[in-house]
Amino acid sequence: MKCEIIPERCIACGLCQTIAPEIFDYTNEGIVLFVGEPEATHEFIPKDQQSAVIESAKRCPSHAILYQNS
Template structure:
């Protein structure tokens, strides 16, 4: 379905601040001063709905995250 959004969840306590997600999807992921992953658009949220145009980079980030701190709807 065109324009469908995908749910993405982050688990900050699993994050090891390796920087991969921010490198792959800087428009989606950032880090707190303590080095924990957060959403750029909703820094206090643990889940976010991702527009179709950004889903590929979120999936790539989740697959490459060494600590499995990023999940998306297919893996929730």
């Protein structure tokens, strides 16, 4: 699965980081980023973490997280 984050849409609610802390982190301003890859906007998600990413995307109020099954 490929995941895309759109920081410009992020409203800094922190929900994604609460649901999937192994995938999502946030800047000092609270804007979403990938753990270990602060400049990346796309990342491959391992199978064992995909359900958390899907849940994060579904619950993101600003639709700043997208995913695509491959």
